[in-house]
Amino acid sequence: MLKNYFKIAWRNLRRNKLRTSIHILGLSIGIAICFLISNVVTHSYSFDQFHPDKERIYRINTLTDWGDGGSFPNSGTPGPLGEVIEDEISGIETKGKLYTMYETLVALPSRDKVFGRSNEVTFADPGFFRIFPRVWLAGNPETALIQPESLVITEESLHKYFPGSDAADVLGQELMFVDSDSIYAKVTGVIADFTHNTDFIFRDFISYSTIRTPEQLDWYGLHDWSSVNSSSQLFVKLALGITPESVDESFKALVTKNMEAGDDGEYNTSFFAEPLADMHFVPNYGNSGVSKTFLNGLIYIGLLILVLATLNFVNLETAQAISRSKEVGIRKTIGGTRFQLITQFLAETFLIVLCSTILALALVEGIKVLFESYLPEDFRIDYFSFFNLLFYAAFPLLLSLVTGIYPALILSNYDPQRALKGELIKTGKFSVGVFLRKNLTVIQLSSSIAFIILVLVLNYQLKYVTSQPLGFDKEAVMYANVPFMSDPDKMLQLQDRFNQEAIVQSASLSGSLVSSTSLWTSDAYVPVDTTEKEIYIQVMNVDSAFVRVNGIPLLAGSDGIDREEEILVNEQFVKEAGFASVEEAVGTVIRYSDEKVKIIGVVADFHSRTLREGIRPLLFTYNPTYFQTVNVKLNSDQNLAAAKERLEQIYLTVYPYESASFNFLDTQIERFYQEDVKIKNVLGFACALAILISCLGLFGLSSFTIAQRTKEISIRKVLGASLQQILFLISKEYMILVGVSFLIAVFPAYYFLNEWLNGFNTRVEMPYLIFAAAGLGVMVICLLIVGIHSYVASQTNPAKVLKSE
Known part of the structure; x- marks a missing residue:
């Protein structure tokens, strides 16, 4: 009987080619979108879900509340918190500390090899591997990260640094890591790479105890409670039965005991536990994070497209029901039951949905190519995964039932006598x-x-x-990063080399771009009569050529900032400070970073961040030690591709072990x-x-x-x-x-x-x-x-x- 239903259904579909084509095309679009989105969502929620007791693992975050200035969450914590959390907060089963490093130069001194800079190096303590256990190929997991200058590497690093070597053979080998200083660390363990999706990208783990001198603690910002750095990360595994809410509540007493509100009570600090499952949806370790809002939007869009396709089917089928009334009448007259008729019409719907699903799988690959840049870099569809196999089996059945049940009920409900006479519509009736x-x-x-x-x-x-x-000139401006904490003389040498080129109008050094997503904030105190007025400001670290290179209009004074006791400010700073004019502001001595500094110039307001935000009071300071960017203004009518290649060649003559990559400022701004x-x-x-x-x-x-x-x-x-x-x-x-x-x-x-x-x-x-x-x-x-x-x-x-x- 079932075979007969499908045979008749297939004949009906072939007879009504236009109707069948419309149904299959509409439903296949909806199914393809749902299938792709469900795989994207499943992929995004799969990160770090393989760790044991994952539901008890949390990262401790810091929240700084500036009142009207806004609240700023930070994935980092003060260094001292990691030392006392087990003693001060009850319910902590294990703690693990990381200090992530940025652009660290890696070398193998014994073979005179330089591997370039890496963002996959971190300091870690033994507790980190107790929370996130790994398969150890060599070394003792209990002692590998206890001693200073110890190093645990992954299998990938093993093959990179010591090609052809076994894990046990590299124990005791020494690697050099250049950050603020050179760290010589000996390999004490080798671990297997993660095979599942994870946000923990690190390949080299230096023992946390390596950071031990007062100078090192001060440099890494681990010395006091007021220093919060997103690189200093603290993970905890809660004991059974302990809720994150109770931990958050316990933090209040710890803050009261160890921390004070900011000067004059202008900000307050608190800590909260972030579930491991939420980590993937915030910026992490060089990744911008996946937007939950965007994912939810995709889900709603996918469901809406599918609903529209389903409504399309229902609408057209109910409209065409009248054309099949005589078929229903004949079937009922010769003994067909309503259940048989419903089964027959659902069989037709299932065939349509099945054909639509097959076409949808072909459409998915096309949509993937079309939106490749919107999908996660490591996103792949495993068509034979359990989730997808379940989708193939259950989704067509469910969709057939939802889509076909109403038309089937309508068709099967016709009275055979009236159906055979064509009397289905009662004039004047609803x-x-x-x-x-x-x-x-x-x-x-x-x-x-x-x-x-x-x-x-x-x-x-x-x-x-x-x-x-x-408010600035973004055209023909290129930039590149310089090594972190590079020798200032070397940076000046690079700047001079660029200025000697005929293609270059001017070059400057700075801590960041003229407009970027980075934000450095602080407080400045302007003298008003016998008191001081506090202003919440944005800070940018620049040299004397920065204003000229970026085409920022100078309104008063000089832009030649070349001493640490000199600053430039913008118009918004002048307004909030209460100066009558920009000329009046020039020469004023204010207090910034507990030092007396002098305003030598005022620049016009410009958008240093996205236009979602207003223009903040801005202060330009000069601290060459922390310059991280070289900015180059090209002369007009240049071959930009050739200019880029030439700049990168010059860069490598000054920094031969670095990777030179110049980008255009206007391209960066578009990314906002x-x-x-x-x-x-x-x-x-x-x-x-x-x-x-x-x-x-x-x-x-x-x-x-x-x-x-x-x-x-x-x-x-x-x-x-x-x-x-x-x-x-x-x-x-x-x-x-x-x-x-x-x-x-x-x-x-x-x-x-x-x-x-x-x-x-x-x-x-x-x-x-x-x-x-x-x-x-x-x-x-x-x-x-x-x-x-x-x-x-x-x-x-x-x-x-x-x-x-």
Whole structure:
């Protein structure tokens, strides 16, 4: 019997090729999107879920509250916290400490090999491997990281540093790590690489006890409670039955005992436990972190696209039910039960869903290629994973049931006598089918309109912010990082070499770019009568050429900052300090970092960060020891590719062991809004799919419903109705549906856009004309589809249609 159901279902699908094609294409799009998004979400939530007792592992974070200045969470903790946490906080089973290092030069002195700079080096204590156990290939896990200058490396590092060697053979070998100073560490252990997804990218673990002198503790910021550095990380495993909330509460007493509020009580510090499962969704170890908001948005979009495809199916099937009424009547007359009819129609639906699923898997690869840059770098789809095998088995069955049950119930419920006579619609009576079809069409159209509004307004705002003047010249400016804590004389040598080049207009050194995501904040104190006025400021470390290289207008004084007791400030600083003019500010001595410094110049305000934020009071200071960036302004009309290659050649002559990579400043600034661009492009893709699915549904629905009105159209033509009257008569209903859809779409679109736009300090006013344009656009598309079908129907010869009447 089941075989017979599928055989008949296959014949019906082949007979109605247009209907089948519309169903398969619409559903395959929805299934492909859901399959890809479910794999992306599963991948994102899989990180570090393989560790034993993972639900009891937490990272301790610091929260600094500046009141009106905002709250700033930090994944780091003060160094002393790691020393006392087990004694001061009850319920801590194990603690583990990391101090992550940045751009550390790695070398093998015995073979005179330099491996370049690495971000995969960290200090770690033995507790870290108790919380995150590894497979040890050589060495003793209990003692490997106890002694200073001890080193544990992974299997990957083993093959990199000692190719061809066994793990046991490299024990005792010495590696050199150059950070603030040179560290010579001996290999005391070799561990296997993680084979599962993890955020812990580290390959070289230096014993934490290596940081032991007062000078080292001071340098790494581990000496007091007021120093919070994101590199200093503290992990804990809680005892059974201990909740993170109780730990967070215990931190309050610890803060009261060991820490004081900032000067004059301007900020407060607290600690909180972050679950290991949440680590992947915040910036970590060079990774920007996966946005949970973006992931949730993908889930909603995927479900919405699938719902639209499902509604498409239901809408078209219920509309075409009348064409199968005689089939139902005959089946019931010869003894077919309602259950058999429902099974028959569900079999047809299952075949459609099965074909759609097969097509969807092919579409997934195309969508992956299209959005490759939006997917995680290490993202791969394992088509034979347990989750995907479950998807193949369960999803088609579930979707067949959800999609096909209502049409099957409608079809199987027809009365055989009335069905055979074609008396399915009672004139003047309320029709559930017609009511449902109209509402499903409204849902589809309103979703399309909402998507169009969102995409157009996002694009409008992003174009607006990227076209705004930033207050500096970003064109033809290139930059590269210089080695951390490099010799200042070497940095000056590099700067001089660049300035000697004909292609270079000027070069400067600084701690950061003129506009970046980095933020260094502090306090400055301006004398006012007999007291001081405190100003919460942003700080940038620059040299005397920085203002000139970046084209920042100088309003007063000099930009030649070349001494630590001299500073430059911006207009916003002058305003908040209460100076009557920029000229009055020049020469004033203020207090900054507990030192007296003199304002020698005032620059115009410029956007040192994204336009989501306002311009802060800014202070330029001079500290060449901490310069990390070289900025180069090229002369006009240069071959940029050749200029980049030449700059990198010069860089390598000064720093032969470094990797030279110059980038353009304007490219970096564009990255400020890459998350917004991703959202816009994903919404744009979803918008296109929503419109496509809606158009497919509207095409099928209008072709069928107009076919049902062919006799009515012919009679009206015989009675003298013009083509325009017929087109208006048929299109009027759809115009009303689009109008209702527009009203429904406006409110959620406005709510989302208002929230998003409020996140920008520089923003457009709500562009209501775009709302209207989106509604009109959908109406035009709708009228084109309906109009074409109506026109074809109206051109049919009435004599052919009415000859049997």
